[in-house]
Structure formats: C-alpha cells, structure tokens
Amino acid sequence: MAVTDYSHKAFEQPEEGPRDKTPAVSLRDRLVPPMPGSAMWGWLGPILVAAFGGFLRFYRLGTPHSVVFDETYYAKDAFATVKYGVERQFVEGADKLLLAGNEHIFKQCGSVGECASYVVHPPAGKWLIGLGELIFGANPFGWRFTAAVLGTLSILILARTARRMTRSTLLGCAAGLLLSLDALHFVLSRTALLDIFLMFWVLAGFACLVVDRDRVRTRFADWHEAGSPAEGPRLGLRPWRLAAGVCLGLATATKWTGGFYIVAFVIMTLLWDAGARRAAGQPRPYGSVVRRDLPLAAAWMAVVPVFTYLLSFTGWFVTDKGYGRNWDQATSNGPVYFVIDSLRSWFDYQKQVLTFHTGLEQSHTYQSEPWQWPLLLRPVAFFYESPKTCGTASCSWAILGTGTPIIWFAGLIALIAMIAWYVATRDWRAGAVLLGYAAGWLPWFYFAVADNRTMFMFYAMPLVPFMILAIVLGCGLIMGREDPARPNRRVAGTAVVGAFVLLALVNFGWLYPVIAAEVIPYDSWHARMLFDSWI
Template sequence: MERVPSTSLEPPAAPTAPAAPDARPARPARVRRGARDRLLTPLPAERPWSWLGPLLVAAVAGGIRSWRLGTPGELVFDEVYYADQARDLLRHGTEVTDAGAPEFVVHPPLGKWLIGLGEQVLGYDPVGWRVVVALLGTLSVLVLARAGRRLLRSTLLGCTAGLLLAVDGLHVVHSRTALLDVILGTFVLCAFACLLVDRDRVRERLAAALPLDAARYGPPLGLRPWRLAAGVLLGAACATKWSGLFFLAAFGLLTVLWDVGARRAAGVRRPWGGALLRDAAPAAASLVLTSAVLYVTSWAGWFAAGPDRAYGRDWAAGQPGSWLPASVRSWLHLQAQMLQVNQDLSTPHPYESNPWGWLVLARPVSFYYETPEPGTPGCGDADSCSQAVTGLGTPALWWAAVAALAVLLVLWAGARDWRAGAVLCGVAAGWLPWFAYQDRTIYSFYAVAFVPFLVLAVVLVLGMVVGPPGAPPRRRRWGLALAGAYVLLVVVDFAWLYPVLTAEVVPYGSWYDRMWLRSWI
C-alpha cells in the first residue's frame, strides 16, 4: 500500500456567502489535483533510447549466453532428464522410458515442451536442447530492463537492472543449461511486468474518473487485459514447475493491495471494501482461473496418449465410479502422486543446501567438472587442468543484494514505498516457501527464479545513491560515480568467474583461485 496524506478528502460544505475575489481556489479542485498527483507518477518520455538501451543490454546478454553454447558437449546435471523427456514429448506427446513404457515424472510438461522445440528445430544435441532456454534467459534481461524502467521511472536504472542480470553467474549458467528454472523465472518476470503495466492503467482510469470524494467503493475498473496476460504467464510458470504456485499466490495478493492503494489515493471512502467487492473476484478469475485453464491445457499430450504411453492414464479403470470422466480422475490421481513425491524427496545429495545460505552463496551446485589431459588447449604448461560449470551467482551482486533487501524492508515498513514492497514480494515468493521443506532435498539454484528481484533491490538502492533528478548537480555526479563504480565491480567479478561458469579449460590453479569459499568445491 502507498502512503497517503492523513488529511480528509471530503469536500467542505457549500459556503453560505460568496467568496471574496482574492479567496483561495475551491477545495474540490485542490482535492482533485492532489488525488491525481497521488495516482499518477509520469513515466520517462518514450525516446529511441528507451528501447535501444534495453535491446543493447539484451544483445550483450544474448552473446554471453549463446557463445560456445554447445560446451560441454554432453548432458550435464539434470539435463539427463529434461532433454530426454523433451524428445519423448515430441515423439509421443508424453514421457516414456527408453523401453517405451510410461514414465512417471515429477514436473509438469510445459517447460519440457519448450526445450523440445529447440530439439525439433536444431536436432537432439547440446545446442538443440539448450537454445530455447538461452533465448528465454536473454528475453528475461530485456523484460527486466523495461520493467525496471517502469518500476523506477528511469530508463538508466532499468538498463542497469538488465545489465546486472546479464552478468549474474547463476542466471548465465541456467540460461546455458536445459533445466526448467530459467523458463519458470522468465514466465514469472513477464507476469510481474504485466502487473506493473496493469497498475499504471488502473490509476490512469481512476484519475480520469475524478473526483471520487463521495464515492463509497469507487467505480468498477473494467476489462484489464494486462492482468489477464499475467494470469496466462503465471499459469505457464505453474505448468513448468509447481513452485510457480508461490508466485501466483503472492502476485494475486499484490495486485489486490495495489488496487486498494489506488482507490485510497483516488479519495474512495472505503478502499478495502471497493477492492474486495469490485476487484477481488475479477483478480481471481484473471489470475487463478486463467492459470488453472492453462495448466490443464499443458497436459493435452497426456490426455491424448493411450494407457500404453501415458503414466497412470488407466488408473481410474479399477476404481469406483464417479461423475468425473475416467481420464480426469486418473489425471487428478497423477497430480496427487507428483505432489507426494515432491514433498517426500529426501535423497541425500552432495550439493543440496538450506535456503538460509542461498543469498550468501553458501553452497553452489557443481553442474559439471572434468579434468582434461595436460596439453589440452587452455591448460598451458599446467600439470593438471579443470573444466567446470558451477552454478554460482556473481558474489558482488548477491552479497550487495542482502544489504539492499534490508534497506527495502525499512522503506516498505517505514515509508510504505510500494516499489520496495513489490520487489520484496517477488523475493519472498521465490525464497521463503522453501523454508517449510527443511527435510526435502533442495538446491541453491532454485533461487534463479527470483534473481531478477534481487537485481531490482540492488538497483532501487543505487537509485537512492544517485539521487532524484532535482538533487544538486554535485550530489548527482558523486552518486553516479559511486553507482557506476559498483556496476563496474560486478562486471569485473563476473568476468573473473566466467571460465568456471561456462566450462572453459583452465589450469587447476586458476579454477581453485576462483573457489573463494571452500564450500564452493
């Protein structure tokens, strides 16, 4: 919610005598102007740089993510599951074992369908099964730059957010690996960007309807296509990994709270009542119902496949009758099985980690490690060489994000800064639910889904360092210098880590020098 002045927005009673010629303007006009100012914060003017800047940053990100995309030239980490299952979906519409029997899986199919799209176009090889993930990772940089521009009302800060995401090590590793987490994160970020546009559109509609001083609940807000688009994207996130449900719940609450804040700023007498009566049900339909429809649709291949291909397709045949079709009952039973397995997964793994350590990079995951023979290009004269892909975020970014989140907590709790609240909502949805799974096998790379929000936290604080446009020039120059130096530090840090993120062959000593903490090995 946004902070609003505590003065009443009710107009005064009509005067009993004509006002003097030099009287102050009528209060309703002042109230209208004040409400409009509270509702609307102008965006930066759309100029060529508004798109060229984000596109340039995205091009840099695309180059980083596509260069030597086929290295390593084999399946790494969980690619052994997803690349193969993606090929199965292309061939059979559902996942099967190597023998052709139905295969039980623990994740919905949409992300694997997208991986399969690359395999369909470029073939079943490392580039084929990684290319779509690389494209989505690049797209997320572009979306973050534009969303950051809208959130922070600054093209420069938006481009800075895109650049920092472009050089985050964890995001780069996942954008170059056929796993589901960058696909999930891209859908979540795009949904967040749509909700930001929806927030601005709602406020523009309320501003056009002013004055609303005497309105009890405020007007209906009409069709909201951007919120509907967010529902589609959140459904796609859930159809990729079930952790998308956390973002669906958090963003659903966020958009209703934004509606409350908008109605209060417009002068509605009962903003909570207005939001609950006029906005909550449409929000549920746009987000929850739309997500559910898309999630079920993503299983079309399973429904179309016969019992000899789709796992559990004939389960209902041996069960008591019901008004539900047998295929639907079998599908619901499969969802329950998947839920049980996801909750009970507790097989020890050397790279599992507790969520407490994720933000400080306590235990990154080694996706790939080989020891090439001496004399291999890149080894030089070293007696021992290393070739590694380490799921490690850029420390200069992540460690600063911990401090930035603390600042945002103060801004949100103390000043009710809606931007801080929005960023914290994204981090909380991606991070906090995992604390409920202390006995489950979980990994630090799950954090890639909320890395864009960590970046936004850092950039919001950088904006405070730079200062507002009206700040004294000297203060702005120093602020820009400090912010620029920090961004340069992150870029240098990423460049230093780049060889151990992308499977470059280096002397063993060079690899070891980059393992700053022993827990990284």
C-alpha cells in the same frame, strides 16, 4: 538516458490519499508518474542490454558437448514430449546415443503404458526445451536453445519493468545489465533445466501486473478529473491481469513452486487496487476492492492459471501413453465418462507427485539449505572434467552454478534496506520486491524443517530478478533526486552506482571461465573458488 530521469517526486514519497495537501504534484502525477525521457531510448536501451546478455548466452552455447547435470532427465523427457506428447522410457546409454547423433533412444514396448515414464514435474518447461530440439535436433545446442532465448528475453523484461517502477531509463538498463551479469542466471540460461523457465514466467507475470497497475491508476486519474462520478471508474476486463494469470499458470506448469507466486501476487495486486481507490478519494476502498475487483481477479489470477496448468497436460490427455493415464478405467461408454475417468486418473497422478515431493530426502553432494542460498555457500557443480589440453599438468573444465558474488552480496544488503524503507515509507516498490523475494524463498524453509527435503541453490533462480530490483531501487536512493542546491550529491551518487556496476562486470569476467566451460589450468580454477564449499 540522462540521470535526471530518476528525479520524479513519486519515487521520493509513498503515494498519499486525498489528505495530501502538496500542491506541486497533481493527483494524476501521484497515481501515474509521467515516464521521463525519450520513448525510443526507453526501448532501445533495454534492447541493447538484452542483446549483450543474449550474446553472452548464445556464444558457445553447445559447449560442452555433453549432458550437463540434470539435463540427463530434462533433455530426454523434452524430446519424448514433443515426439509422443508424454515422457517415455529410454534405452540404456541414451545420453551417449544422443551425443553421437543417434535419436533412436526410446524403448520399444508391446503394450499401452508399458513404456510410460514417471516424472514429477509438469510438462510446460519440457515442451519449451523440446521446441529447440525440434528445430535444431536432440543435441546440446538444441536442448539449450529455448533456455537461452527466454534467459535473454527475461533481461529485456526486467529492464522494462525496472524502468516502469523507477521512471528511469538509466536504472532500468542497469537492472537488465545486472541480470545479464549474474552467473547463476547465465548458467541456467545455457542449461536445459526447468528453473530458468520458472523464473521467466514468474517475472513475466509480475511485469504484467506492474503494467496493469499503471493502466488502472490512469483510469482512476481520468475518473477523478471527470468530477468523480458516484458510480466509480470502469476498470474494464484488465487484459494485463489476464496475461499475468496465464504467465503464472505456466510458471506452475513448469514447477509447482510457481503456485506460491499466484497467492502472493493476488494479494499484491488487490492491495494495489485498494491503494489506487484510496488515493483517488473513494470511500471504503477495501470494501470496493472486495465487491468490484475481487471477482474478476479470482477469475484471471486463480481460474486462468488452473486452466493453463491443465492445458499443459494436453499431450497426457489426448494419448494413452502417459504414466497413470488409465488408472481409472472407464466403467461406461460415452464422452462424459471418458472425461471423468481421465480427470480421476490425472488427479491420482498429481497425488503421487505430491507424495514424491514431500518425501524427497535422498542426500546429494551439492544439496544446500535455503539460508545458505543468499550467501552462495554451496553452489552446484553442473559439470567438471580434467582434460589435458591447457598446457599444464592439471587442467579444469567446469560449469559452476553460482551467482556473481558482488551482485548477490549487494542484493542481500539491498533487501535489508528495502525492509527499512518499506517500514518507513510504505513505498509500493519496496513492498513488491520483498513480497516477490519472500514468495520464492520462505516456503523452502517449511520444506526444510517439515519434510527435510533435498534442495539445491539453483532453486533460488526465481528470486534473482527481485534481488536485482532491490539493488536498483537502492541505487536510486544512493543517486538521490536532482537538486540544484546540491549538484555534487547527484554526481557522487551516480559515480558510486557506476562503480558498482563496473565491479559487477569485472566480477562476472573473473568467474567466466568456470561458468562457461572454458579449459583453464587447475590453479586458475581453484583461485576462483571463493569458499572451500564451492569445491
């Protein structure tokens, strides 16, 4: 993994159209810069980084043997979903029963729908949590298992995506390593909440679109080298864009905020298409995008996510036990009326959920505002107890849902740098990172102002991969390109980047006892509280 991987011209300059007279770089190299280094290391490096992150997440995964924060909702709803197809009501003391190994926690009801549970998030994330419970049982390890799996896979995906964006195996591995060392990602990868699943599907969708971008530009390079026939290149069915639609549908089927990414990424990928057409010399590139790219993009990035979202409710449609399932009673017999009445009942349920989300104003001890999230001003205490097993009079046993400070504060600086870089160069990477961050962050300001909605810092989880991509792009600028006339410049830049990654590792290690539920003296716990608002 030589640092010279990062020296390709495509990173230094934004792509230009046919007016670009630079003879040193061919159109193909501007459209699709060659991937440097060994293909083996391109996979092995990210896999090793993901294995390191996976070890951190699976080690003591069942600790604490307790119901942590909102696991009290999602662990039980997930168990009901895989058992009955829908969420169900539980007997009093269900958490204690599960922790004691007793899975008989559902209420016994005499009539259809009497035990239906009103839930306000779609079921995709709960299906995944329930998968771990099916394999390992309804216990802390079981309901946290798939969160750890997808958290680990997200490290691999980010490393590969960063490598593709920077054409550097070294920086790709750095991105994966930083994600593995982020404390918020670590905590949510070890907790049965929905936000890690939302982040995973958003990141996977973005990664698919980055691959699709390279595939499309390869076709344009082939078309140009074939003499630019008038009919234009055939872009095909674009399966990576279809895969992105499925991923973003699953994100929305986990939490509704995934829908913001659908809108943002549709715009982003169409602008990428226009840029490719312009760079290849096609006249009226935006008109060509509307005529040739928009119809299939609408199918793959709008229709497919809607269908995926509906499919996640399969358990609700095929049973009669879901909340609101029979709101619209069939007025006539026959399958057509059954489908229509079922959809009407489902739409009414979605309207009720929308009313809940826009009207959620109940105060909470750990609530925070969106502007506080990047500054880590009010994290959530997922778990805290005071056992007597640390050899001192006062002990702490905690899980604090915060980010790794050095990563988040560097990320804030890097995002500001990305704004300046994009304004100066219109580089697509800076624009994509900023759009991905904004799509997950800015809508919450509207909810804070218009609805005064209760919010928590871990809602920022989908922002973290884009924050780390901003850091990695900034690291590339610090390292600079390999220049024989200035060899020390590259060495110094690489040393600065290496020192930053090492500090992130040290910072994560310092926080580890209070994010991984280790029993430590109270004074040691208190020393790790960066701000008074962390307590």
